Amino acid sequence: MDESRMTEKLRQLLTAKRFKHSLAVRNEAVRLAQHYNCNVQKAAIAGLLHDCAKDLRKRQMLQLCNEFGIVLDDICKREKQLIHGPLGARIAKEQFEIQDEDILEAIYFHTTAKEDMKILTKIIYLADYIEPGRHFYGVESIRAIAYHNLNKAVLSAIDSTIKHVIAKGRLIHPRTIEARNHILLYEQ
Ligand SMILES: [Fe+2]
Ligand SMILES: [Fe+2]
DSSP states (O other), X not given: XXXXXXXXXXXHHSOHHHHHHHHHHHHHHHHHHHHTTOOHHHHHXXXXXXXXXXXXXXXXXHHHHHHHTOOOOHHHHHSGXXXXXXXXXXXXXXXXXXXXXXXXXXXXXXXXXXTTOOHHHHHHHHHHHHSTTOOOTTHHHHHHHHTTOHHHHHHHHHHHHHHHHHHTTOOOOHHHHHHHHHXXXXXX
């Protein structure tokens, strides 16, 4: 399936606002990939599709997870916004014919991040955070370093996310902690 067909198919699955965000993440991911010598085509597709499961109804998400055999841990059961990463990767595979493991991994982990991320996974995580439509507190300082130090920018995005999640009294997924520790220990 070529990218323009994917784009039209994606449009059917998302709200107008989310579709616009997806295109913005695609474009930001392409710029980051060019800058960091990562595969630009993979970045475009992963950025485009990263939220393909996000606008499904909660019931539909759980039903699809059940059908696909996606086992949800207790944290994902409680924090249902975390489900759209793993489920999105599966929908990308089944409905958008994506076979590439790098793309599928980037989609799978774009919400929680993970320990020892590949460069494409970092790029999608960061692009999702800094695309021009994002206006939350602290985004400017991360935008400022995104094109200078990828690991530092990803670490800052993880830190802000953790603080935000704590402020809301929500659960933090252990993968997010593992992602942070891995960068601090081995990638600084
Ligand atoms: Fe997302
Ligand atoms: Fe997103």
